[in-house]
Structure formats: structure tokens, C-alpha cells
Amino acid sequence: MSDAASFRFMLCDSAPGDDENIAAIYAHHVRVGLGTFKEVPPPAEEMRRRREAVLALGLPFMVAVAVGRVVGYAYAALYRMRSAYRFTVEDSIYIAPDFARRGIGRALLTRLIERCSALGYRQMVAVIGDSANTASIRLHETAGFAPIGVQPAVGFKHGRWVDCVLMQRTLGAGAATLPKVAADESEEAFEAKLKKIAKAKPQSSPKAKE
Numbered sequence: 726m727s728d729a730a731s732f733r734f735m736l737c738d739s740a741p742g743d744d745e746n747i748a749a750i751y752a753h754h755v756r757v758g759l760g761t762f763k764e765v766p767p768p769a770e771e772m773r774r775r776r777e778a779v780l781a782l783g784l785p786f787m788v789a790v791a792v793g794r795v796v797g798y799a800y801a802a803l804y805r806m807r808s809a810y811r812f813t814v815e816d817s818i819y820i821a822p823d824f825a826r827r828g829i830g831r832a833l834l835t836r837l838i839e840r841c842s843a844l845g846y847r848q849m850v851a852v853i854g855d856s857a858n859t860a861s862i863r864l865h866e867t868a869g870f871a872p873i874g875v876q877p878a879v880g881f882k883h884g885r886w887v888d889c890v891l892m893q894r895t896l897g898a899g900a901a902t903l904p905k906v907a908a909d910e911s912e913e914a915f916e917a918k919l920k921k922i923a924k925a926k927p928q929s930s931p932k933a934k935e
């Protein structure tokens with residue numbers, strides 16, 4: 726059961742002042758969960774770099790705000806750095822534990838899908854830690870993702886082997902049409918963009934997700 730209908734929150738683009746809250750939400754899931762394979766919570770500074778790397782590529786990094794603070798966030802990162810993957814993104818979504826099951830995850834993911842579709846991306850991949858991560862698997866199912874495979878026991882966390890569940894959905898026309906390859910969407914333009922970002926922010930990886 727969900728009390729989502731009665732719970733009020735706002736979705737916004739993330740801002741520099743959100744980094745501490747974002748880091749605190751992520752730290753909780755790093756410490757107690759298997760959804761991420763990270764084992765040591767990164768500091769807010771690392772989350773800032775991650776956010777900036779996402780934004781530098783023109784991808785969305787959004788937060789959900791309720792009771793005056795950030796209670797969840799979601800972003801899209803490039804799925805892989807090789808240029809042929811440039812129309813495919815990977816989503817990441819984390820909700821503060823005391824605000825789970827109130828419709829925030831669904832709202833963030835729905836908006837992320839809309840925005841990535843509008844940007845011209847064609848596929849979104851979810852890389853979900855743990856076959857028993859029912860919350861994330863169900864959330865992605867309800868957002869139109871289909872299971873595409875399980876990598877058994879590729880992780881080891883909290884003293885046990887952990888599967889990686891891969892799910893995927895099309896964005897926009899998916900593979901039904903070829904991408905509109907404008908000058909700024911060519912392979913050369915993509916590589917140039919990555920180089921420019923790496924030069925400007927040498928400590929940032931444009932692929933924000935581990």
C-alpha cells in the first residue's frame with residue numbers, strides 16, 4: 726500500500742546546495758543496501774563532481790524536495806563511454822529511507838525518462854544491484870523496463886555474493902528510426918565533447934555511475 730496520493734513533494738533540477746543531502750541519502754544505501762556496489766560512502770565533494778559531470782553532458786540530475794529538504798534524487802549518465810553507445814543512458818535513483826514508498830521514486834523516474842527521451846536518447850538501462858531488490862525491480866517494471874538479464878554473483882558485499890539485474894526500456898522511437906545525426910550528435914562531436922569536459926574537470930569522469 727502506498728500513501729503516495731496524499732504526500733506532497735516537488736521535483737527540481739539539482740543545485741550545488743543539494744550535494745550534502747544527496748551524499749547523505751546515497752551513504753545510507755551504500756552502508757545498508759545492495760542496490761549499489763559501492764561499499765564506502767563517498768563524501769559530498771565526490772557527489773558534487775558526479776553531479777557536475779552529468780550536467781556537463783547536458784543530462785538531467787534531479788532532486789525531490791519535501792519538508793524543506795532533498796529526500797530523493799535521480800540522474801541519467803552515459804551507459805558506456807565508447808561513442809557508439811552515445812544514444813543510451815543509465816539511470817540512478819535513490820530515495821531517503823524515511824520517504825520510501827510515497828511515489829517519489831516513480832515521479833523521479835518518469836520525469837527522467839521524459840527528459841532523456843526529449844534529449845534524443847533511445848535506450849535507458851537500469852543496472853540494479855541484487856536479485857532480491859524488489860523495490861527497484863518493481864519500480865523499473867512499472868516504468869516500462871523489461872528484464873534483459875541477470876549477471877549472477879558479480880558482486881560481493883555485506884559478506885555475500887550479489888547478482889546484478891539488467892533492465893532496459895526504449896526512449897522515444899527507440900530503434901524504430903535512425904537517430905537524427907545533427908552535427909552535434911556525430912561520433913566526432915561526441916568525442917570532442919568528452920575531451921573538453923575531461924580537460925575542464927580533470928578529476929571528473931563523465932560517466933558518473935560506477
Ligand SMILES: CC(C)(COP(=O)(O)OP(=O)(O)OC[C@H]1O[C@@H](n2cnc3c(N)ncnc32)[C@H](O)[C@@H]1OP(=O)(O)O)[C@@H](O)C(=O)NCCC(=O)NCCS
Pocket residue numbers: 726727729754758759760761816817818819820821824825826827828829830831832851852853854858859860861862863864865867
Ligand atoms: C527503489 C526505490 C528508488 C523506490 O523508490 P520509492 O519512492 O520508494 O518508490 P515509489 O513509492 O515511487 O514506488 C513505485 C512503485 O515501485 C514499486 N515498489 C517500490 N518500493 C517497493 C517495495 N519495497 N516492494 C515492492 N515494490 C515496491 C511498487 O510497484 C510501487 O508502486 P505502488 O506503491 O503503487 O505499489 C527506493 O526503494 C530506493 O531508493 N531503493 C534503494 C536504492 C536502489 O536500489 N536504487 C536503484 C538502483 S539504480
